[in-house]
């Protein structure tokens with residue numbers, strides 16, 4: 001099979017591209033490198049440097065071969081930024097996705113996987129979230145993903161596009177063999193920030209909010225290893241011929257921000273300089289999935305079920321790649 005992976009130079013997309021290649025597929029990455037890295041695109045994948053907002057360039061790429069499916073990961077995806085620029089976020093994520101969905105319908109591409117998010121659920125829900133939990137996005141980012149899910153629903157109903165919406169909870173960790181990792185610039189995610197603070201590359205970790213209605217007052221998230229996420233993409237693709245599906249993707253275990261910090265301290269052997277900061281706008285208190293549907297229907301089982309083993313892979317990657325994908329060859333780019 002030949003798959004087109006948008007956002008394949010990014011954190012999750014590069015791990016997905018690698019998993020597809022290892023499963024024997026041909027992969028082409030489409031990416032504008034706005035937040036991704038050329039060096040993150042796995043060897044063996046082709047690369048098309050293009051922006052999904054450019055409908056003409058996209059049309060050329062969609063027409064140049066017979067694609068067996070499209071995996072759509074490219075997006076603007078920082079919750080806090082979306083609170084500051086709501087219309088820009090909604091426009092950009094909608095425009096790029098609608099260009100792609102329309103193109104897939106036009107070219108009769110039968111399989112479409114979409115990276116959706118837990119951020120579309122009602123932030124008031126505290127129980128583990130199943131796929132049918134109430135939806136009420138607490139940020140323009142989550143809203144944009146929900147609107148794209150709805151567009152896919154209609155593309156299937158009226159045009160027969162089979163789609164899979166994968167609502168990731170919090171992607172974390174790095175490839176176990178150290179080939180890929182997380183390198184956002186600027187970094188906004190808790191685990192890589194805590195790791196960089198432990199490694200002395202940042203002066204201070206600021207924990208956002210200590211007055212949430214949770215046992216220790218900090219937010220709770222469901223961290224899922226990025227390679228387990230990638231595996232779920234393979235399983236979902238093999239299911240799409242039967243029809244469209246929506247799955248929540250997490251382990252079902254909640255970990256608080258304070259627990260993340262303590263785990264990084266324990267695994268790195270360093271105590272972190274840290275302080276409290278105000279709540280971050282748009283943050284739900286608790287996001288934990290009920291992973292029953294994907295486990296039952298696809299037999300998906302995460303290899304990494306504990307936060308320790310997830311953070312361990314992220315810590316190892318950062319130790320070997322202190323400058324992320326800019327780490328000079330010979331110092332950190334070797335396989336572990």
Ligand SMILES: NC(=O)c1ccc[n+]([C@@H]2O[C@H](COP(=O)([O-])OP(=O)(O)OC[C@H]3O[C@@H](n4cnc5c(N)ncnc54)[C@H](O)[C@@H]3O)[C@@H](O)[C@H]2O)c1
Pocket residue numbers: 006007008009010011012013030031032033034035036037050051052053072073074075076077096115116117118167168169170171172184
């Ligand atoms: N990281 C998470 O925890 C998480 C959680 C839920 C959902 N998601 C979703 O998963 C996807 C990947 O997230 P990530 O953390 O890997 O982000 P990322 O920023 O590392 O990757 C996004 C990639 O898309 C590319 N891109 C962005 N806009 C583009 C455009 N207009 N045209 C072409 N390429 C473009 C970027 O250059 C980058 O390589 C996103 O859709 C995100 O919303 C991520």
Ligand SMILES: O=c1ccn([C@@H]2O[C@H](COP(=O)(O)OP(=O)(O)O[C@H]3O[C@H](CO)[C@H](O)[C@H](O)[C@H]3O)[C@@H](O)[C@H]2O)c(=O)[nH]1
Pocket residue numbers: 077078079116117118119168169170171188189190191193205206207208209219220221257280283287
């Ligand atoms: O320096 C920091 C950074 C983060 N946090 C806190 O750590 C928690 C996790 O924040 P992340 O930024 O690591 O992740 P998010 O939960 O905000 O977002 C991630 O998961 C969401 C779904 O759960 C979205 O899909 C989004 O794209 C993805 O980045 C939040 O409570 C946040 O306030 C801090 O306390 N200090």
